[in-house]
Ligand SMILES: Cc1cc2nc3c(=O)[nH]c(=O)nc-3n(C[C@H](O)[C@H](O)[C@H](O)COP(=O)(O)O)c2cc1C
Ligand code: SF4
């Protein structure tokens with residue numbers, strides 16, 4: 001089956017794509033370097049810091065092309081191959097450029113039976129893209145993810161590895177897209193413990209503005 | 225075959241249960257409030273009273289019969305005794321497992337949001353009991369917001385002198401480091417968590433050697449779940465005896481039930497172990513949504529075998545009863561499904577999860593999870609044959625117990641038991657004949 005063997009030129013190009021960032025851009029600031037040193041000191045060997053440094057690099061550069069991975073490896077002081085291995089193992093590290101906002105819709109387990117796919121399909125039609133794609137304006141990438149540990153507030157999604165937006169309905173999705181289009185970040189939402197609704201009246205953290213009670217949500221018509 | 229459980233709630237007077245893991249106190253996540261509520265006093269006592277030697281702390285935890293809340297239910301105190309004798313030249317580690325990725329489980333997140341200091345205090349006491357100088361909290365990367373919150377509180381704890389060198393003027397020193405994961409279910413498995421901490425790809429290791437012998441960087445390590453460690457300060461404060469009296473006899477203590485799915489009030493509830501599943505659905509979680517009928521319950525996260533509505537009658541939430549009823553306690557993350565749920569579609573998504581999350585080290589798991597997904601998808605689309613069901617069960621037998629870690633078993637159980645317990649639904653989706661092409665003959669007749 002020769003068609004399994006790729007053209008070597010194509011293969012090389014895939015492995016060593018043209019760098020996106022110039023050498024001048026590929027530096028960590030002094031403050032970032034201090035952080036990295038601190039992380040390195042927290043483990044018996046420096047290797048332990050690589051995950052944190054990859055996170056830092058992803059926040060700074062948006063994604064992790066090979067030259068950025070090489071930068072993190074050099075900064076931590078481990079072989080490039082090790083850093084590359086780590087960067088390619090975990091799903092939250094982006095090896096390819098994504099949209100400005102990545103919408104990770106949970107369709108797993110509880111979210112599935114509570115309408116996670118409804119939310120996913122609604123977003124597909126609203127943004128005019130399929131799951132896995134990015135809108136033409138580069139604003140949104142839509143992804144389907146596994147359980148995010150917020151099953152009591154299903155269906156839910158996460159915005160770009162950060163904020164959780166829970167108890168989704170079509171209206172909430174519309175509001176979220178509006179907020180993001182305006183360049184704002186959604187508020188951190190605290191999930192009330194149902195038992196607290198009797199005793200504390202709901203919000204048990206006074207430093208959190210938004211909170212969401214565990215109220216029943218519409219049942220999705222199909223469980224897919 | 226299946227033993228019918230006794231049908232009595234083992235949770236006693238649960239309606240008047242005083243919450244201890246997540247007590248109703250406003251702003252308990254703040255250090256000042258936590259201290260005002262008596263927090264860190266147990267830890268101070270442990271450091272300053274002659275009674276609380278490290279072995280005495282372990283002894284008390286053993287007395288309490290606290291069992292791990294991370295899924296396997298292993299006795300916590302016993303696990304601590306596996307640590308080798310202290311050797312000043314050999315570092316020892318504690319890992320707090322906050323990877324919480326088992327579908328259906330969302331209790332650790334609530335604990336980190338509302339009572340992080342209880343977790344810190346539990347970590348400190350565990351470190352004290354096992355003479356550990358470094359503790360890592362491995363939090364899944366998706367919990368970025370909660371990591372930020374915890375780091376802010378941890379800084380305050382450092383400033384207060386509860387963590388660091390010569391804590392509160394004693395001989396005892398411990399560092400706590402929060403480690404951020406980056407999205408991989410397998411990192412919850414203890415040996416793969418250790419690889420991930422070491423800055424490697426998270427591949428589970430062959431056991432033995434167990435973490436207590438050869439853990440992170442080859443040094444003795446103990447790994448406990450967040451909720452398990454959060455129980456420790458309570459055990460020392462109120463006594464192991466008190467703890468062992470709560471809920472089911474052989475699996476006691478307060479427990480966080482994460483209830484999700486088709487109920488009126490989903491969420492995390494704190495009650496004793498040994499609650500009747502029917503009580504949890506009807507009285508605690510507000511009953512089924514829209515008055516629908518119950519179809520199935522998954523009692524403890526995606527890998528625990530599914531129970532049909534008929535099977536939960538009289539079953540309580542503790543390891544022994546659930547085992548007799550044909551399932552497991554797991555993480556206590558319960559999924560409740562109503563009569564409209566399409567079980568075949570649901571199983572297809574579960575198999576997709578395990579296929580996606582298999583690390584790929586072992587052939588039975590890497591290939592097996594893929595085939596489970598393929599075949600269940602085929603059945604879902606109406607393209608399956610009846611014999612595919614037996615093929616699936618056979619495939620499960622070939623995966624179980626043949627791999628480095630338990631993910632392969634965790635992937636096989638839902639398939640095996642869902643097919644066993646909802647066979648008619650699967651059969652109804654399959655082509656009726658055994659031989660491909662035979663339906664053509666039938667129509668000719
Ligand atoms: C595939 C797999 C995933 C696991 N995921 C988690 C997890 O997310 N959180 C957790 O606490 N334990 C998880 N465990 C269980 C851990 O391996 C370990 O038993 C547990 O953290 C021990 O803590 P405990 O004794 O306090 O329960 C997982 C186990 C397996 C096999
Ligand atoms: S059983 Fe699966 S997840 Fe576990 S080590 Fe083997 S391949 Fe990896």
Ligand code: FES
Pocket residue numbers: 106107108109110111112146147148149150151154156327328329
């Ligand atoms: S199933 Fe979606 S958050 Fe757990």
